[in-house]
Amino acid sequence: xxxxxxxxxxxxxxxxxxxxxxxxxxxxxxxxxxxxxxxxxxxxxxxxxxxxxxxxxxxxxxxxxxxxxxxxxxxxxxxxxxxxxxxxxxxxxxxxxxxxxxxxxxxxxxxxxxxxxxxxxxxxxxxxxxxxxxxxxxxxxxxxxxxxxxxxxxxxxxxxxxxxxxxxxxxxxxxxxxxxxxxxxxxxxxxxxxxxxxxxxxxxxxxxxxxxxxxxxxxxxxxxxxxxxxxxxxxxxxxxxxxxxxxxxxxxxxxxxxxxxxxxxxxxxxxxxxxxxxxxxxxxxxxxxxxxxxxxxxxxxxxxxxxxxxxxxxxxxxxxxxxxxxxxxxxxxxxxxxxxxxxxxxxxx
Numbered sequence: 001x002x003x004x005x006x007x008x009x010x011x012x013x014x015x016x017x018x019x020x021x022x023x024x025x026x027x028x029x030x031x032x033x034x035x036x037x038x039x040x041x042x043x044x045x046x047x048x049x050x051x052x053x054x055x056x057x058x059x060x061x062x063x064x065x066x067x068x069x070x071x072x073x074x075x076x077x078x079x080x081x082x083x084x085x086x087x088x089x090x091x092x093x094x095x096x097x098x099x100x101x102x103x104x105x106x107x108x109x110x111x112x113x114x115x116x117x118x119x120x121x122x123x124x125x126x127x128x129x130x131x132x133x134x135x136x137x138x139x140x141x142x143x144x145x146x147x148x149x150x151x152x153x154x155x156x157x158x159x160x161x162x163x164x165x166x167x168x169x170x171x172x173x174x175x176x177x178x179x180x181x182x183x184x185x186x187x188x189x190x191x192x193x194x195x196x197x198x199x200x201x202x203x204x205x206x207x208x209x210x211x212x213x214x215x216x217x218x219x220x221x222x223x224x225x226x227x228x229x230x231x232x233x234x235x236x237x238x239x240x241x242x243x244x245x246x247x248x249x250x251x252x253x254x255x256x257x258x259x260x261x262x263x264x265x266x267x268x269x270x271x272x273x274x275x276x277x278x279x280x281x282x283x284x285x286x287x288x289x290x291x292x293x294x295x296x297x298x299x300x301x302x303x304x305x306x307x308x309x310x311x312x313x314x315x316x317x318x319x320x321x322x323x324x325x326x327x328x329x330x331x332x333x334x335x336x337x338x339x340x341x342x343x344x345x346x347x348x349x
Contacts (some may be wrong), residue, residue, distance in 0.1 A: 020305055020307075020326040021326060022305075022326060022328045022331075025071065026073075026074050028074055030059055031051065031053035031059060032053070032055040033054030033055040033087075034054045035052070035053050036088065036089050036090065036337050036338065037089065037090045037091055037337065037338045038050065038051045038091075038340050039091045039092055039100075039340065040340060041093050041114075042093055042095055042097050043095075043097040047062055047065075048061070048062050048097075049061040049062075049074070050091050050093070052090065052102060053088060054087040056085065056086060056087065056088060056104075057084075058080040058081075058088055058091055058102055058112075059080070060077050060080070061075065061076055061077065062074070062075060062077045078118075080100075080112060080119055082121055083108075083110035083112070084102065084104040084108065084110055086104055086105035086106040087104065087105040087131075088104050088110075089105060089131065090103045090134045090179075092135050092136050092137055094137050095137060095139060095140065095141040098113065098115070099112065099113055099114065099122075101135045102135070103132040103134055103135040104132055105131040106131075107129065107130055107131060108124050108125060108128075108132065109124070109125040109146050110123075110124055111124070111162070113162065123162060125146075127166060128146065128154065129148070129150040130148050130149035132147070132148050133148060133149065134147050134177070134180045135147075135180070136181055136189075137182065138187055138189075139184060139185050139186075140187075141158065142157065143157060143158065143187065144158060144164065145180045145189050146180070147179070147191055148176075148177060149177075151177060151193075152169055152170060152173075152177070153169075153170040153173075153177055153189070153191050153201065154166050154169055154170070155167050155169075155170070155189075168210045170201055170210055172212045172215075173197070173199065174195045175194035175195035176193060176194035177191050177192070177193050178193055178194060178226065178227065179192045179230060181230045181232065184234065184236045185236055186258065188201070188213075188257060190232075190239060192227035192228060192241060193226070193227060195217075196222070196224060196226065196227060196243075197216065197218075197222065197223075197227065198215070198216040198223075198230060198251075199214070199215050199216075200213045200215075200216070200268060201213065214267060216241075216251060221270040222270070223245050224245045225243055225244035225245040226243060226281075227242070227243050228242050228284065229241065229242045229285045230242075230285070231285050231286045231294075232287060233287045233289070234287075234290075234292075237252060237253055237257075238251065238252045238287075239252075240285050240287055240294055242283070242284065242296055244282075246275065246278045246279065246280070246282065247273050247274060247275040248273070248275075248294070248306070249270065249272070249274070250271045250272050250273075250322065251269065251270060253267045253268050253269065255267040272320055272321055274306060278296070279300055280298050280299030280300040281335075282298045282299075283299060284296065284336065284337060284338045285297075285339070286341050287341075290344070292307060292308060293305050293307055293341070295339045297335075297336030298336060299335045299336075301329070301330055301331060301334060301335065301336060302328060302329050302330070302331060302336065303331045303336060304327050304328075305325050305326040306322040307322065308320065308321075308322055
């Protein structure tokens, strides 16, 4: 993906075949190497978008004041290029939008403070032995997590004065850890890995120790190849994952996730597998918290959008399924590495 492409979609129609379309709003050019990830700033009207690249930089894009985020008025306002010596693989904003963390193949995490429209580099965190693949904040902004090719997940506590302390190192995966995502309201962390599994991590009730509450994967109805990405729905009772096995899997829970003392082993269950639509690796999946649409980006340069089926057949069977409602071919001229819905309007990147 050489550039970052923003697209808008028609208002959702909740029917057996919702009318959905994607249109190109603007192509954002500037990165000198592959663009790996994008992240919408979560507050301030979400008029700021960050992107990261193999060119070792993070770019900050803003749309013109007073214009709609879905209009072609986005421009690069800053290039953050002093923190990493190798590819920047992923970026993540703190919940209040005041800090931006970057995960890099140079085995470090960079931290930037965003004040009054300007960025200041405040820290570089070391500890991982190999490339850092993902970084993510919990919903309260009190914890940050990172993962690496070294097979570990680190939990960092956010302290006053821009200080961060590693409070736990989680060693459960047997291969490269690809991505992290937090539950939208609880301190529950999900990691995806080259070992074909998804792990759910929770904090022990009596301290800062963390443990793997559940592993989702083979044997059974899990993925059979690398799990690249994961995303929660708005309420956090469903999770969708994407894989090199060309499938999306939706997992759900009817358990009380706030009760850490209950039996964790069966909280998350396989709900449905979405298959037969992709013919190349599905690198990214993102669940819109506005309208329930699931967007996927794959190695076939295509973006697909799925929605829960409301067919009579599914209702009669008492099952849940998802249908493809839009396929946008040649969305990019190479792999679609990242898809992200805008948090407040019907826009995705």
